[in-house]
Amino acid sequence: MKKLIKNNVHWIGKIDWELTEFHGSDFSINHGSSQNAYLIQEEKTVLIDTVWEPHSNEFIENLKSEIDLKKIDYIIVNHGEIDHSGALPALLAEIPDTPIYCTKNGVKSLIGQFHHPEWNYNVVKTGDTLDIGNGKKLIFVEMPMLHWPDSMATYMTEDNILFSNDAFGQHFAVGELFNDYADQCILWEQAMKYYANILNPFSTLVARKIDEVVGLNLPIDIIATSHGVIWREDPLKIIHKYAEWAKEYKEDQITILYDSMWNSTQKLAHAIASELQELSPATRVKVLNVAKTDKNDGMTEIFRSRAIAVGSPTISNEIMNSVAGWLHFIKDLKFRGKKAAVFGAYGWSGEGNKILRGALTDAGFEVVEPEIKVNWNPEEEDLLKARELAVELLK
Numbered sequence: 001m002k003k004l005i006k007n008n009v010h011w012i013g014k015i016d017w018e019l020t021e022f023h024g025s026d027f028s029i030n031h032g033s034s035q036n037a038y039l040i041q042e043e044k045t046v047l048i049d050t051v052w053e054p055h056s057n058e059f060i061e062n063l064k065s066e067i068d069l070k071k072i073d074y075i076i077v078n079h080g081e082i083d084h085s086g087a088l089p090a091l092l093a094e095i096p097d098t099p100i101y102c103t104k105n106g107v108k109s110l111i112g113q114f115h116h117p118e119w120n121y122n123v124v125k126t127g128d129t130l131d132i133g134n135g136k137k138l139i140f141v142e143m144p145m146l147h148w149p150d151s152m153a154t155y156m157t158e159d160n161i162l163f164s165n166d167a168f169g170q171h172f173a174v175g176e177l178f179n180d181y182a183d184q185c186i187l188w189e190q191a192m193k194y195y196a197n198i199l200n201p202f203s204t205l206v207a208r209k210i211d212e213v214v215g216l217n218l219p220i221d222i223i224a225t226s227h228g229v230i231w232r233e234d235p236l237k238i239i240h241k242y243a244e245w246a247k248e249y250k251e252d253q254i255t256i257l258y259d260s261m262w263n264s265t266q267k268l269a270h271a272i273a274s275e276l277q278e279l280s281p282a283t284r285v286k287v288l289n290v291a292k293t294d295k296n297d298g299m300t301e302i303f304r305s306r307a308i309a310v311g312s313p314t315i316s317n318e319i320m321n322s323v324a325g326w327l328h329f330i331k332d333l334k335f336r337g338k339k340a341a342v343f344g345a346y347g348w349s350g351e352g353n354k355i356l357r358g359a360l361t362d363a364g365f366e367v368v369e370p371e372i373k374v375n376w377n378p379e380e381e382d383l384l385k386a387r388e389l390a391v392e393l394l395k
């Protein structure tokens, strides 16, 4: 059922309480999610985005219970990824000539995914407008790589609503929709997780786009995202958070990541944590066994950290595959302005530290000396090296 957002604007999406993963299994979902679509009924009737294909029948039935589909004058596709465009084939089967407004890359993405070059595409660029009657208009703002090349936002004048699509969203199911109803701890945790795991690689572009949007001086009363809450209480707070997160964000936190075969590397991880806590009580220190930690929650901890220490024993001239998988993901996310240290135990060959150092350097970290490399089980003197390593990480 539709829910009122403001005046003649309603939400008509899907609250997805059951969803546990996204992008295949690449993003873990802790508290459900939503696919938010919007219906504007001014002199013109406008649909902004749709939902994921598995929910398309339910979505179209909901739409039909509110309006005659033939009354839809325009469909705005802010982003072609199928969690927002998945209901288009079923919808356009019923209203095939309805104009679709999207970016040039949006056309490519929709044709590539749905194979309907005959749909009535209308390409828009930043600053283009669409009159929707009653003195109101839509203004389009291209948002390339936030987070796909085709992404854009749509601003509605007079009601001052920014339909931001993925930007400023979170995977968080909130039935009451608005940010002032949501559990604030979960909301901000999920907003940061979304940024760290999806938008962080594009932080330079995010910072530039935020400056551009703020520079437009458009009054913003509501930010209507495509996932999670709709920001109506202090809506600019999330924009300011994005500006902060986009600039090599770090808190006074150091996170130690490791896996261990027979607990030698684990002993080193715990020794480094103890030394950090003793040397700098104000620093938040976290220890994560990567084989037992959700990788997306772990990436959020790295995002918050000013430094990390990564440990693995050497196994078959390599590092453990759990640690290797995390390092691959860390590289993808393009963290900047953070230090790292490496440590690990070995039995006979001991290549682990070198591999860790190379991978972290490739991923953009400043890898400090010393490292801790222990043959078999650590002795007292090995554990003492943890202090030297902690001192360097804290500098």
Ligand code: FEO
Residues within 6 Å of the ligand: 079, 081, 082, 083, 084, 147, 148, 166, 226, 227
């Ligand atoms: Fe929510 Fe990029 O799709």
